[in-house]
Amino acid sequence: MTVVIVTGASSGIGRTTALRLAGRGWTTVLAARRAAELEALAGEIRAAGGTAHVVPTDVADPAGAGALVGRTVKLTGRVDALVNNAGVGGDASVLADDAAVRTIIEVNLLAPIRLMRAVVPVMRGQGSGAIVNIGSVAGEIGIGGAYSASKFGLRGINDSVRRELAGTGIGVSLIEPGFIATELTAHRSGLPGPEIVADAVERVLKRPRRRVVVPGKYRAAILLSNALPFITDRVYAGRAAKKHANTAD
Template sequence: MAVIIVTGASSGIGRATADRLGRTGNTIVLTARRAAELAEVARRIESNGGTALVVPADVRDPGTAGTLVDRTLAATGRIDALVNNAGVGGSPSVLADDAEVDAMLDVNLRAPIRLMRAVVPIMRAQGAGSIVNIGSVAGEIGLAGVYSATKFALRGLTDSVRRELAGTGIAVTLIEPGFIATPLTRRTNLPGPEIVADAVEKALRRPRRRMVFPVKYRLAMTAASTLPFLADRILAGRAAERHERGR
């Protein structure tokens, strides 16, 4: 059975992913800021036959990656997979203040970099491992200000790391969800986070370069790249309007 680190595991996609992966007897290392919620996820995993290690931490802290890896190795002796799921949103406008910008950069981009930097040497020594980064369709279509910027950057980083690690036995996958029902979204009638959890499980079982869910967003991504003027027209002014409504 595998030892899998899941960040942002207290709710949404992270919780659904931890639940799904824990069902097959894996050891799931759960990290997020909310210890009580993590404890509940751990109880659910263990009741389903898996093993859970709870490490409450804030991925914005530069020391978290080292602490998480040290705790995992002390308890299990190995790390088979890392799911970089923790993420935060913010204003879709370039007028977002520094606090929002820093939070999105720290959680959505710097944390995955630090965590990959921490686990790659271990996986190299093992001769195998998997990294799954949770991006966003907003990393393909510029529509959410700094959030989009962090997800564009994560996409480029994932491609680069995958190529860097080619031949080492370490697989690197990017999963790009569209609108999913999570604490970050307010829309109704959206698919649940289980659709992404299922994609993570598939990526760990049979690695692939990139996965987009729900699949309908692939058409929007293709249209935005081949007909950018159309995306400009459809999205014109929306970020400013949403920023003003949120003030």
């Protein structure tokens, strides 16, 4: 039995990833706030012959990480993989209110840190495991306000934890999607579906990698922004402030 925890499993990338891994024979532990959606997903997985456990979790709750990992161990006896997928977006302006900024940081950065802190001792005891953090291209190119800050931070902690756990048998990988068709991007059209991210997650669970950017076309944008940051400055100059001003009006 191979056990994986997927946070944010009630929709989008998390839901698709859970379905993909369950279809490969993994026992999935489904975590999110929306219990009804998790139960529906678990029913779908079981109907297809898979195994799923529902553990409703608010990852913004400081106690949620330990409770989720503890419940998983009680149910299955082990944790082979953790997919830190739960995330929220927000206003790209520095003028976003404090409550919104706190939520972004709690869910996108502090929750993955707490979950890794909870799961690493279990994986160390097993002598193996895999952690996958779902970042964002916005964690490479600063254009998303507090959202970018949270994903930059996630990239930093991912690198740090990967180096800390080198040689322990625990792989640590970062997946950085660009714009993907999910609830957060419903206003955009022509985007690739979450399957592209689920595929990347499956690949790094089998063979951990430092970073995977999907779709691959965003790698060029990251390289360009790093090499010639003034171009990104010009392209995005004033956009967030103007949008915030229009919203405020």
